[in-house]
Amino acid sequence: MSLERFIDDALSEWMKGEGADSDIVISSRIRLARNLTQYSFPMLSTNQQSEEVLEKVSDVVHDEDLKMISNFERIPLSEMNSLESKVLVEKHLISPNLAEESRNGAVILSENESISIMINEEDHIRIQCLFPGFQINEAWELANQIDDIFEAKLNYAFDEKRGYLTSCPTNVGTGIRASVMLHLPALVLTQQINRILTAVSQVGLAVRGLYGEGSDSLGNLFQISNQITLGQSESEIIHNLYSVVKQIIEHERTARAKMLSESKTFLLDRVNRSYGILSYAQIMDSNEAAQRLSDVRLGIDLGLISNVSANVLNELMIMTQPGFLQQYASKKLSPDERDVLRAEMIRERITN
Amino acid sequence: MICQECGNKPAALHFTKIVNGEKTEFHLCESCAREKGDSIPGAPNGFSIHNLLSGILEFEPSMGQNVKQQKNVIRCENCGLTYSQFRKIGRFGCSSCYNHFSDQLNPLLKRVHGTSVHVGKIPKKSGGKIKYKRQIKDLKKELQSKIDHEEFEEAAKLRDEIRNLEQKISEA
Numbered sequence: 233m234s235l236e237r238f239i240d241d242a243l244s245e246w247m248k249g250e251g252a253d254s255d256i257v258i259s260s261r262i263r264l265a266r267n268l269t270q271y272s273f274p275m276l277s278t279n280q281q282s283e284e285v286l287e288k289v290s291d292v293v294h295d296e297d298l299k300m301i302s303n304f305e306r307i308p309l310s311e312m313n314s315l316e317s318k319v320l321v322e323k324h325l326i327s328p329n330l331a332e333e334s335r336n337g338a339v340i341l342s343e344n345e346s347i348s349i350m351i352n353e354e355d356h357i358r359i360q361c362l363f364p365g366f367q368i369n370e371a372w373e374l375a376n377q378i379d380d381i382f383e384a385k386l387n388y389a390f391d392e393k394r395g396y397l398t399s400c401p402t403n404v405g406t407g408i409r410a411s412v413m414l415h416l417p418a419l420v421l422t423q424q425i426n427r428i429l430t431a432v433s434q435v436g437l438a439v440r441g442l443y444g445e446g447s448d449s450l451g452n453l454f455q456i457s458n459q460i461t462l463g464q465s466e467s468e469i470i471h472n473l474y475s476v477v478k479q480i481i482e483h484e485r486t487a488r489a490k491m492l493s494e495s496k497t498f499l500l501d502r503v504n505r506s507y508g509i510l511s512y513a514q515i516m517d518s519n520e521a522a523q524r525l526s527d528v529r530l531g532i533d534l535g536l537i538s539n540v541s542a543n544v545l546n547e548l549m550i551m552t553q554p555g556f557l558q559q560y561a562s563k564k565l566s567p568d569e570r571d572v573l574r575a576e577m578i579r580e581r582i583t584n
Numbered sequence: 585m586i587c588q589e590c591g592n593k594p595a596a597l598h599f600t601k602i603v604n605g606e607k608t609e610f611h612l613c614e615s616c617a618r619e620k621g622d623s624i625p626g627a628p629n630g631f632s633i634h635n636l637l638s639g640i641l642e643f644e645p646s647m648g649q650n651v652k653q654q655k656n657v658i659r660c661e662n663c664g665l666t667y668s669q670f671r672k673i674g675r676f677g678c679s680s681c682y683n684h685f686s687d688q689l690n691p692l693l694k695r696v697h698g699t700s701v702h703v704g705k706i707p708k709k710s711g712g713k714i715k716y717k718r719q720i721k722d723l724k725k726e727l728q729s730k731i732d733h734e735e736f737e738e739a740a741k742l743r744d745e746i747r748n749l750e751q752k753i754s755e756a
Contacts, residue, residue: 267679269679269710271678272662272663272677272678273675273676273677273678273679275673275675275677276663276665276677276678354675376705379705380708383707383708383709383710384708384709387709387710388707388709388710389679390706390707390710390711391679391682391702392702392711392714393700393701393702394682394689394693394700394701394702395702395704395705396702396705396707397676397679397682398676399675399676400674400675400676401674401675401676401689401692401693401696402696404682404693404697404702405697405702405704406702406704406705408704436698460696460697460698461697462693462696462697462699462700462701462702463697463698463699463700463701463702463703464703464704465703465704465705466704466705469704517615566589566590566591566592567589567590567592567615567616568590568592
């Protein structure tokens with residue numbers, strides 16, 4: 233059972249890879265929502281129906297074409313305890329919805345965790361491909377390929393006029409959600425972020441903080457995704473997102489360069505102060521951790537801090553969340569205990 | 585009451601969740617509630633798309649009271665979901681709901697997406713014919729432009745391709 237492997241490695245294998253613009257773009261993700269034609273959607277399906285869906289979708293794991301892409305493993309939610317599923321949520325491999333609300337839910341994971349296929353979430357099937365850096369087109373190509381393999385074995389609910397039919401009307405049509413996670417500390421520091429995010433939302437894209445809803449972002453991380461799924465083709469949707477993100481990257485780079493030339497002392501103070509606090513603090517709550525880690529990461533990306541790698545930062549951003557900390561301690565911890573363990577873990581990783 | 589997560593600070597958020605008849609109660613202080621985040625609807629970060637959507641659905645300005653009454657008894661024959669239930673939860677029960685609520689859907693989809701017709705990917709197996717139809721449409725456009733530019737050799741090729749596809753549709 234490699235569930236342990238998925239849970240023990242804080243950083244998914246795919247995250248260790250390199251992607252374009254990885255000083256600003258953390259990851260690129262494509263999610264496709266699909267349903268089977270003969271069954272009610274998971275919310276209304278009977279226990280027997282959702283069992284059948286689980287079985288039918290799971291069978292595709294043995295498909296030869298799928299095996300060409302990677303080895304896959306299917307893990308039913310019923311085989312995980314609440315802490316283990318929480319860890320998968322924190323790694324973005326499953327949704328909170330699948331972890332908490334699903335009946336006969338399961339996830340199919342590829343070896344490097346770049347592909348995860350959720351069964352019996354809000355829709356029968358959710359195909360997700362995650363890539364490091366700015367690789368939204370690559371993620372779409374892979375998701376599209378996997379979608380074809382599943383479609384060959386299953387009967388999708390599809391309508392000529394409405395497209396892929398989904399449980400929620402906000403996903404109908406292409407069923408695609410393309411999203412990019414951006415680290416934008418310089419735009420936040422120079423107070424340009426709100427202007428840019430308002431502009432982004434006016435061109436049909438949505439902006440969220442790191443863990444879903446609410447735009448108040450932790451650690452200067454922003455997720456930008458398409459809102460419209462109907463009336464545009466997948467390539468139009470992706471191209472639209474791509475060109476907007478490209479511009480935001482340019483703005484962030486300009487802001488970073490400007491700060492570096494005009495207020496270098498301020499910047500040096502800020503990143504080193506945070507580096508110092510992370511190296512020595514004994515109590516660290518999750519909000520402060522997110523902010524300090526963001527500062528240090530900016531320092532690394534600008535070459536102001538050289539003895540920590542950017543990967544360590546990526547890893548800490550995931551590892552210092554409640555589920556991971558408790559998995560690491562192998563017991564339930566109170567928030568105060570977590571703050572102490574979080575500080576300890578950061579000290580250890582950042583000074584080694 | 586003390587927060588059940590940390591057992592330390594006073595609980596500020598009280599929340600009862602009933603899923604499949606199973607009742608779970610949460611009493612959390614502000615910082616634990618924030619950590620739990622999205623999992624609790626109504627918590628600061630838990631405002632979901634479904635809340636928002638049912639808000640949109642409730643708001644149907646052009647509908648008179650009479651029409652509204654009628655609409656509420658529209659029911660999906662396959663899964664039994666009524667249109668008024670759909671309006672409350674913002675989610676369909678099955679793929680047949682799209683047919684049974686078809687009349688109501690155009691304005692809703694237009695409000696959410698700005699349009700109501702799919703132009704994206706078509707599945708290979710279940711959408712064979714649709715795919716050919718779309719290909720023919722694209723080819724015809726191309727054909728017209730070739731004719732406009734007097735590239736007749738190219739145009740003849742496209743014409744044959746279109747015939748080929750039309751043949752395939754009638755055979756399927």
